[in-house]
Amino acid sequence: MATAEVPRCRHCGEALNLKLIDLGLSPVANDYVDATNYMRAEPFYPLEVYVCQACRLVQTRDLIAASDIFRDDYAYFSSHSTTWLDHARTYVDYVAKRFGLDAESRHLEIASNDGYLLQYSIWKGIKCLGVEPCRSVALAAREKGIETRIEFFGRETASRLLAEGWGADLVTANNVFAHVPDLNDFVSGVEIVLSRNGVATLEVQHLLTLMQRHQFDTIYHEHFSYMSLLAAQQIFARSGLRVFDVELLETHGGSIRFFVCKDGADHPESPNVREVLAREMAYGLHSDDAYIKWCESVRETKRAFVELLTRLKRQSKTIVGYGAPAKAVTLLNYCGVRTDFIDFTVDRAPSKQLRFLPGVRLPILAPEAIAEAKPDYVVILPWNIKDEIKEQMKEIRSWGGKFIVPVPTARIED
Known part of the structure; x- marks a missing residue:
């Protein structure tokens, strides 16, 4: 009997033998169909999620290049949700006060979409730059007066920005970490562009909440990874970064916000880090059983x-x-x-x-x-x-x- 090739972890390279869920064949979620193409067939791909038993990163099988998903005509505009705009405004107020950001500070946002967040930093007089690979939303940001580079973020982009004087005091990456196929390249880019005592915040759906609340519908091809603190600590450490604080949020059904700095930075570790790790361990994210049991709960939700x-x-x-x-x-x-x-x-x-x-x-x-x-x-x-x-x-x-x-x-x- 023919068998598919065993996939490998996008972080550590280990073989992926533990399957979390198989959601069957599914199209690319943001490839909305125009009326003129209604009678044409569209590609469907297996939607399978695996657990790395070495580093515990949960991830989809690599099937589609990110450039084929996040194209010039990408249709998701963050500013269409008033709830999300309120979240962005609250975030900017919070980090600006906590980390003392002012007119001398530099704020870089990765996957800045249509400028939904950076507009609030600009109102505070903070120097801002967005990096966004999708032309449709990047042009919308430019129309708001927000400088935006249309490209994917990684080591190469970060090195170029640093050479241009863009060592960032704050790097924001909201709901992009899961969309990155090459995690190590992305995280290394964050380390490169971050100033010596700068802070990066990465907000992403929390694997623990996804599993506890049976949120299988947040799994799709655009989401390459499903993140726990357990896995994230290892991913950041590989690139010389350290998680010094975490917050659990209700955005997108339950998210985790990582506060990350360079290894030698002055930021002390918050007790939140130990508390969230303890929650993940109590649920069993460090062992195989929790993942095996979850599959049947998804079927019952369906x-x-x-x-x-x-x-x-x-x-x-x-x-x-x-x-x-x-x-x-x-x-x-x-x-x-x-x-x-x-x-x-x-x-x-x-x-x-x-x-x-x-x-x-x-x-x-x-x-x-x-x-x-x-x-x-x-x-x-x-x-x-x-x-x-x-x-x-x-x-x-x-x-x-x-x-x-x-x-x-x-x-x-x-």
Whole structure:
């Protein structure tokens, strides 16, 4: 019988023999389908996640180059979420005060998207620079007056920036660490560009929370890695960096923010580091059993969602979606949910409207379509900002409409 080649860890190079989950074949999550391409086939790739038994990094199998995913027409614009803008503003206020940033400081953001965060540093008079590989969002940042380099970040970019005088006092990397195929090159770049006593913060979904809350839909090809502190400490140490503090956040369903400095920097280690490590160890992230058991919990989450939708459709209820995030592509493709269950979805981003979700080909309309259709139920696909969406769509209650939240267990909410 033919067998696939055993993949190797993207950090330490060890063979990957422990599979966390197999979500079947799935398209690239952010490859939204234009109406003109509706009748054309799209590529599907295995969506498999492995655990390195040496360094404990959880990761997808390498199948697609990052340049084929994060292209010039990338459709995710961070500024379309008011919740995320509030998060960015709070972050800038916090780090500026904690680390004494002022007009003499330099703030570099990696994967700066449309300038959603750096705009707040600019308002404080801090010198700012964004590095963003996707032209569509980088140009939006430039229109806001934010200097943005259109390129991927790594050792080469960092060395060039340092030669230009861009030794950064603060490096921000929000929700990009998981998108990096060559982790060692990326982290080495952070070490190169960081000033002697500078701080880098890297915010990424926390593997522990992902597993505890059954958030399998946050797994997709754009996310190459799923990060724990257990694994991150080893990754940073290899490049001469040290985690001196961590914070657990509720963004994206549960994230971890690493505070990182050079080995010789003055920042003392916070007790938070030991506390988070203890949580991860208590759950069992250092052993194989926790990963093996998790797979069945994902299957049960799928069953509950499909069973709820099936029951409602048998009652002749109308169901639509709200949002067209990448997580919706994994959720709906894995569960086999198409227009036989959900008529359409809506999204505030004009770049997604009048297109289709990859794979399931769910139409994406403007939010006003919900008021016109007056559905019985609205499935909140970006469940991590469900409170924001419920407030935006509160008018559905006027015709008796309700919300469905699919993860961690499908449920109906008023």
